[in-house]
Amino acid sequence: MHRLSYYYQQLSQPADETSSVRDQYDRDRHDERLHSLKRVCGWLALFYFTYTLVDIYLIPDVSMRSFALRFGLVGPSTLLLFAYFKRPVSIRRKELAAVCQGCLGALVWCMILISTQTPDVLNYYYAGLVFILVLTIVATPPFEQSLYGTLLVFAALYTTIWFLPGATMHYVLLHLSVGIPVTLLSLMANYRFSAESLRLYLEKLSVDQLRRELAQRNRELEKLSLIDPLTGLANRRALTNRISQLTDQAGAPSEMAVVIIDVDHFKAFNDFYGHSEGDNCLCAVAGAIRTACGTNDLICRYGGEEFLVLHITPFSPAANARALAESIRGRIDCLAMPHQPTQKGHVTVSVGVCSGLLSDASQLNTLIEHADEALYQAKRKGRNRVEESAYSILMTTQNLRAATCKE
Numbered sequence: 031m032h033r034l035s036y037y038y039q040q041l042s043q044p045a046d047e048t049s050s051v052r053d054q055y056d057r058d059r060h061d062e063r064l065h066s067l068k069r070v071c072g073w074l075a076l077f078y079f080t081y082t083l084v085d086i087y088l089i090p091d092v093s094m095r096s097f098a099l100r101f102g103l104v105g106p107s108t109l110l111l112f113a114y115f116k117r118p119v120s121i122r123r124k125e126l127a128a129v130c131q132g133c134l135g136a137l138v139w140c141m142i143l144i145s146t147q148t149p150d151v152l153n154y155y156y157a158g159l160v161f162i163l164v165l166t167i168v169a170t171p172p173f174e175q176s177l178y179g180t181l182l183v184f185a186a187l188y189t190t191i192w193f194l195p196g197a198t199m200h201y202v203l204l205h206l207s208v209g210i211p212v213t214l215l216s217l218m219a220n221y222r223f224s225a226e227s228l229r230l231y232l233e234k235l236s237v238d239q240l241r242r243e244l245a246q247r248n249r250e251l252e253k254l255s256l257i258d259p260l261t262g263l264a265n266r267r268a269l270t271n272r273i274s275q276l277t278d279q280a281g282a283p284s285e286m287a288v289v290i291i292d293v294d295h296f297k298a299f300n301d302f303y304g305h306s307e308g309d310n311c312l313c314a315v316a317g318a319i320r321t322a323c324g325t326n327d328l329i330c331r332y333g334g335e336e337f338l339v340l341h342i343t344p345f346s347p348a349a350n351a352r353a354l355a356e357s358i359r360g361r362i363d364c365l366a367m368p369h370q371p372t373q374k375g376h377v378t379v380s381v382g383v384c385s386g387l388l389s390d391a392s393q394l395n396t397l398i399e400h401a402d403e404a405l406y407q408a409k410r411k412g413r414n415r416v417e418e419s420a421y422s423i424l425m426t427t428q429n430l431r432a433a434t435c436k437e
């Protein structure tokens with residue numbers, strides 16, 4: 031009992047604002063329990079009504095009474111029970127209705143037997159214990175329903191027993207010697223079954239909860255593994271993922287541009303202002319790049335003070351990328367973050383751009399290489415400027431030629 035009350039305590043915990051774990055348990059297992067309840071009740075009803083023939087054979091003096099009570103009283107209430115199963119009420123209520131029906135069947139059986147004068151009834155009366163087995167083991171309702179139903183049937187059986195023809199104290203004791211162990215043992219079986227199914231359900235709930243937490247953690251970790259912790263931008267891993275996504279996509283190769291941004295004289299910045307100020311400077315640069323880019327662009331921290339933008343647009347990415355690169359450079363220039371060791375006196379960036387068609391990952395690497403070359407050209411030409419790779423100019427010319435040929 032202690033174990034069961036512990037599980038009931040767990041079940042009474044709120045599952046959400048409106049229902050308890052027990053309601054959830056009933057809802058979750060409603061269909062499964064109802065299915066088994068219907069099947070068991072169907073078979074038991076068949077047995078019960080077939081036993082009219084046994085009554086006719088063993089206690090023929092009350093066969094009419096048996097027929098009338100079984101079919102006139104238990105029959106309609108069985109139909110009502112099956113109609114009740116269809117109603118939108120909790121499975122616990124349906125199980126309780128089935129237990130009440132079982133008790134009614136037992137009481138009617140007692141009423142039939144009480145009026146017979148056949149001495150054979152004393153042997154037949156042992157069959158009454160079957161009602162207890164039904165209420166505990168066969169129908170397996172929740173323990174408290176089973177307990178109350180069993181006590182009621184037990185009381186009805188051992189009250190009626192005194193009115194049977196030929197029943198003596200000796201017979202009652204004999205009957206009890208079978209009836210008490212059968213009742214106790216079948217109640218114990220029901221108790222174990224109820225406790226076990228509650229335990230399994232609670233265990234499943236906690237496993238489900240752990241699974242949800244694990245999935246959530248995995249999502250968070252996955253997200254973290256794709257983000258640069260300093261700037262909050264995507265990292266190289268995210269870039270690689272995006273590239274595989276793009277190249278896996280079926281259809282014609284898409285046109286795109288790569289923009290690489292590198293902070294000028296950043297080593298000198300670090301040496302002059304310290305590493306922590308260097309970090310702040312990188313965050314500010316990242317913020318400026320973010321505001322210049324569109325929602326389709328993938329901005330990634332490519333290296334220490336190097337950023338890469340994957341600019342994907344269906345409309346002339348080459349021209350757009352150049353404008354985007356200029357916008358990024360201009361915004362960072364406008365931030366006017368002090369950088370004393372340089373001629374300009376504030377933080378600037380150099381930018382390399384390359385655009386072209388992307389049909390596989392290696393082609394994107396080619397675009398990156400050319401953008402990187404353009405970036406170093408910008409550095410060589412004096413920094414704080416945008417340079418476009420000759421490769422992308424070549425690609426654009428080829429595209430133009432292809433378009434003209436088609437026309």
Ligand SMILES: Nc1nc2c(ncn2[C@@H]2O[C@H](COP(=O)(O)OP(=O)(O)OP(=O)(O)O)[C@@H](O)[C@H]2O)c(=O)[nH]1
Pocket residue numbers: 260292293294295296297298300304305306307308309312333334335409
């Ligand atoms: N504060 C800070 N510094 C970094 C980080 N990652 C890389 N760096 C520094 O960035 C500097 C990059 O310096 P270099 O590659 O020599 O280039 P540069 O000084 O910017 O010179 P140019 O690129 O030629 O203009 C190095 O001093 C790195 O230590 C970072 O996360 N935080």
